[in-house]
Amino acid sequence: MKYLSFFSGKGGVGKTTLAILAASFFAYAMNLKVRVLDLESHDYRINPFRKLDLERLKTPGTPLYSYAERNQMPSPENFYTIEEGDQFVKGFVDVLAKEKETASYDLTILDFPAHYDDNLPVHALAERGLLDCVYVPMRVEQQERRSACITGLGLASCGVKVKLLWNDIDADIVKRGTPLDEAEEEVSFLKDRGLDYSPIRIKHFKKASQATDKHCFVRSTICWPDKYVRMWCPELIDLFEEISKELQV
Ligand SMILES: Nc1ncnc2c1ncn2[C@@H]1O[C@H](COP(=O)(O)OP(=O)(O)OP(=O)(O)O)[C@@H](O)[C@H]1O
Ligand SMILES: [Mg+2]
Numbered sequence: 001m002k003y004l005s006f007f008s009g010k011g012g013v014g015k016t017t018l019a020i021l022a023a024s025f026f027a028y029a030m031n032l033k034v035r036v037l038d039l040e041s042h043d044y045r046i047n048p049f050r051k052l053d054l055e056r057l058k059t060p061g062t063p064l065y066s067y068a069e070r071n072q073m074p075s076p077e078n079f080y081t082i083e084e085g086d087q088f089v090k091g092f093v094d095v096l097a098k099e100k101e102t103a104s105y106d107l108t109i110l111d112f113p114a115h116y117d118d119n120l121p122v123h124a125l126a127e128r129g130l131l132d133c134v135y136v137p138m139r140v141e142q143q144e145r146r147s148a149c150i151t152g153l154g155l156a157s158c159g160v161k162v163k164l165l166w167n168d169i170d171a172d173i174v175k176r177g178t179p180l181d182e183a184e185e186e187v188s189f190l191k192d193r194g195l196d197y198s199p200i201r202i203k204h205f206k207k208a209s210q211a212t213d214k215h216c217f218v219r220s221t222i223c224w225p226d227k228y229v230r231m232w233c234p235e236l237i238d239l240f241e242e243i244s245k246e247l248q249v
Helices: 015-029 046-057 063-070 092-100 121-127 142-156 180-192 226-232 235-247
Strands: 002-006 034-038 081-084 107-111 133-138 161-167 196-202
Touching: 002 015, 002 235, 015 034, 015 046, 015 107, 015 133, 015 235, 034 046, 046 063, 046 081, 092 121, 121 142, 133 142, 133 235, 142 161, 161 235, 196 235, 226 235
Parallel strands: 002 107, 002 133, 034 081, 034 107, 133 161, 161 196
Antiparallel strands: none
């Protein structure tokens, strides 16, 4: 089994969104047996998303309903597993380590809440070989980049393969001007210290909840709408193909 996480000390950088998208890609486009571990213990999000998706599937007029009318959907027994847990529960790391031997999943994706200090379970997981690859999503603003660097360097020191990843959550970032030259300098500073970054830049995409056009959605926990992802955010496919190579899955 391989372990992947989108992790950051910063909130609202796209960790959960990318975890869900990655899970759907690997489960429905790559046919892997995927489990998502939702560790946002005070605010579980992923099961509620699944519930919402299942409701939309039954509701005429929603993008998911229209999509399902025209496309073959995965059967419910193939939906990826969503488990909820608390990373701070005593023994959490031991339970995961023990389970690694017997679990029948190809890939576990861990979704942590945002916070960072040197004693987080994420470091213990990394040291026990329970994180193969971590992507640190970040917005383009300098402060966000700095925070991502600190997170990334901390994880890299635990022996994990770490990559920083631009996620342009704010659609108007280009209009506002992007301090890219400065960012590039910072990135080469990081590379000198052995921290990698993905050349892929995730563009702003429309969410199902925003979509006025019924064909426009990318995120779902019950299917991988390949055609629409290619239309609205093809970088996601590049990213997941890159991750697939990193993880060798
Ligand atoms: N590339 C993108 N384009 C458009 N919206 C995005 C993109 N990435 C993330 N978002 C949106 O940004 C918001 C924050 O994303 P998300 O909840 O995934 O972040 P998070 O890092 O998991 O946050 P938290 O720290 O609260 O757990 C969500 O509304 C999500 O839909
Ligand atoms: Mg989250």
